[in-house]
Amino acid sequence: MIFKQALRRELSFTTGGVFLVLVTIMITTLVIRILGFAANGAVNPEDALVLIALATLGYMGVLLTVSLFVSILIVLVRWYKDSEMIVWFASGLSIASLIRPILYFATPLIVIIALLALFVWPWANRESTLISQRFQQRSDVSMVAAGQFKEAAKAERVFFIEELDIDKGEVKNIFAAETKNGRLSVAVASTGFIKNEAGGEKTIVLNNGRRYEGLPSQADFRILEFDEYQTKIQRKTILDPVPRDREKSVFELINDTNPGSQNANRGELLWRIGLPFMALGLVLIAIPLAYVNPRLGNYTAMFYAVLIYLIYSNLLNLTQNFVAQGKVDVFMGAWPIHTIAFFIALVLIRNRINPSLKWWRRQLPAFLSSK
Template sequence: MIFQRALRRELVSTAGAVFTILFSITITMTLIKILGQAAGGKIASTDVIAMIGFAVLGRMPILLLVTAFVAVLGVLSRSYQDSEMVVWFSSGLSLLRWIRPVMSFGMPVVLLTGLLSFYVSPWAARQNAEFKQRFEKNEDVANIQPGKFHESSSVDRVYFFEANPTDPSKVKNVFVNTNNNGKAGVIVSREGTLETDDKGDKYLVLSNGRRYDGVPGQSDFEMMQFDHYHVFIAHQAPLLNDQAAEALPTEMLVANPTPLNLGELLWRIALPLMCFALLLLAIPLSFVNPRAGRSANLGIAFLLVVTYLNMVNITQAMVMQGRMSFMSIWWPVHMSVLLVIFLLFAWRLKVNSPAHPLVLWGALKRLWVKKKVAQ
């Protein structure tokens, strides 16, 4: 029908604008956070772009469901505001007829939200954790620049070396200050290379140098000269066996139903269900009296959305804490929202019924006014 095509076209246009705004805000906030971490030495500067991408992918399901809700709410509210709804209703269209075009626009968003929630966002969380872990393990020579002092992440070594212009794979004039259980030590060497053994552990192999342990002049002071000396740098970055629940694949959450895993599973299931419910909720909530403005209805709409999100977060926390079982609590919140949607549709469809609460309230007010006049 004409109105369905026009509605879908406007929904897509509005959703694109809303998503662009929300995406830009998310990118900006994430960029500020990640750049702060890079400046603080928590992540590698070369990984900033990748880390931003992973963080945004993790937030994408929320962005999509908010975009879909705001798009439907905004388009239908504008139709009420411009009296377009009056024309459609006068043509014999019921409010229920708006469900089909709205859901034809929204179902791809629901499916995409589910795909992101169950597969893409966990993958992004795993990649995010692996990048951070790799940076921590790839200390210390790999993260410092020639000609500058640098403290190791374990805070027990200080490095200094100069670049070797004739051989980029080697460094020269190496200085390492160590602190082993309170005992100071200094290692100096003419040159060194970074090597990896069969297990993947990294060592700085120094050549033609000296090692000094202790304080000169004291009885425990030691000095030795070496041709080759291995300084341990880092173990091989292990596989993420002890991953956070948000980084685990959905199949693993189901296979290992611990309270934390079930809480994360509840959240992943809730996101597409929330997207579906909010699309329906936006239809009756979009009603606006053209002469009264739409600020009140929009305020109520966003209050309901915030309440919905908070209730899902509360149920997730209860499952994670082991206070409620997963099977008994994952569905009541969504069923309650569907009941609210049914009541709101009934409220809007029966607005002219003699039994409608607004009609009854108007009759009571008229009766009260008549009594006041009679007195």
């Protein structure tokens, strides 16, 4: 009982600490990436926090998988290094005694990983795409705001209106810059008004202003004065983009009858189901992998842990791509990777149960290996 409580307590604290570190690294990376998109006009700066939160939620299953794997290694490596495992082994426990309490601790997290992969991952991806696409498809009507520079979705038009009277439809101190056919045109006026056209379109009419065409350094630069200048505000119909395979729910992946997307759907479904199985396989591998000679006290196991995780996750992604391309059948791609991982975990655990025997005798049943 004391052994299980001590193990559960250390695993809880270590998993929480590792998870917080990974989330911090993830958020920092996402902040740099999404703010770069916002600076380039790909996303709305006002939506940056929402996009960061959605991306973090989407990768929460992967972060939990890594946290669980690393925390088990850290705890067991420390126990070996501080000779605590020797005390437990001297008390009659073996490495097999670690399997049940560790699985008891890891099972709820693996269930959470499965729920995150099956439901939260597609929802977060879908919401992120909708936010980005609606910003790209925004109409120029949304650009009319007092005291703010507003840029069109394709950065071909910029508006600035100092004052706006919505009831009268009047505007004051207008600045409108437009790039067409590689030529810059800037119009400024002190007054104007918004005119409603047929079909719901709107036009901003500038009164008594100036228009600058071209660049001052070029010979064709012109300055024109006008009594009235009209610039149409385009209205776009916002369409929801067709969901990609990573944005579809489990039911959509299963029920989609389109032959062109069936392989991609199966590959995506294979990855979502494979993530919790990968978490389970890494947990079982971490138990024997954490062995450290107390006299050496090194952390070589961490190097192998990183290598194993990279190989495991890349093989899972590679299998997903092969299934999506139709090169591998989904049923043939679903079981080999996880089966090999469970087999490796079994072999490593049996090797650590009785290290005094030769490696090939450790794989035999107990009644045969004792002869």
